Amino acid sequence: MIERVDLNKAMGVISNASHPHFEEDGSMLSIGMSVGVLGPRYVINKIPVDPDDNENKNDDMRISMELGTPRSFTKFEQVANIGSRWCLDPGYMHSFSITKNYYIIIEQPLSINLPRLAKSLISAGDAVIDGMSWHGDYPSLFHIVPKDKSKSWAGERYSFQSDAFFFLHT
Numbered sequence: 001m002i003e004r005v006d007l008n009k010a011m012g013v014i015s016n017a018s019h020p021h022f023e024e025d026g027s028m029l030s031i032g033m034s035v036g037v038l039g040p041r042y043v044i045n046k047i048p049v050d051p052d053d054n055e056n057k058n059d060d061m062r063i064s065m066e067l068g069t070p071r072s073f074t075k076f077e078q079v080a081n082i083g084s085r086w087c088l089d090p091g092y093m094h095s096f097s098i099t100k101n102y103y104i105i106i107e108q109p110l111s112i113n114l115p116r117l118a119k120s121l122i123s124a125g126d127a128v129i130d131g132m133s134w135h136g137d138y139p140s141l142f143h144i145v146p147k148d149k150s151k152s153w154a155g156e157r158y159s160f161q162s163d164a165f166f167f168l169h170t
């Protein structure tokens with residue numbers, strides 16, 4: 001049975017990007033945004049297939065990789081956590097990338113301006129696009145997070161940059 005899940009309560013994210021990835025074991029990887037003491041953070045959560053779900057216990061991998069497969073949101077693991085470069089302008093996240101060894105979070109200069117977004121949500125005649133900003137004078141940033149946590153480092157960014165660009169899908 002498919003149920004609605006409040007991801008804020010389940011995983012502490014206030015928003016979630018549209019496009020997840022799936023590992024070979026059926027785990028779903030999803031990027032969202034949380035709020036820390038220093039502002040917004042991009043987090044990637046790894047959500048396993050629910051091992052106690054009897055209905056899907058014997059299903060093959062094809063089924064367990066579908067979005068509707070019951071998942072154990074209480075057993076999620078946070079595998080990446082990167083602070084936004086701007087406190088009130090987190091980058092718009094629609095998708096992210098994974099390779100064999102790394103998670104790649106692309107922080108583009110199209111951002112969600114939180115004060116303007118709040119205003120747009122309560123103002124008649126404003127659209128959500130009115131809460132977004134384009135900072136084309138700033139680079140796009142590629143944050144690289146090793147899947148092997150022994151190769152991670154605390155509090156340090158491992159980032160590359162390029163000329164500004166806009167993207168939706170990686």
Ligand SMILES: [Fe+2]
Nearest residue numbers: 018094168169
């Ligand atoms: Fe999309």
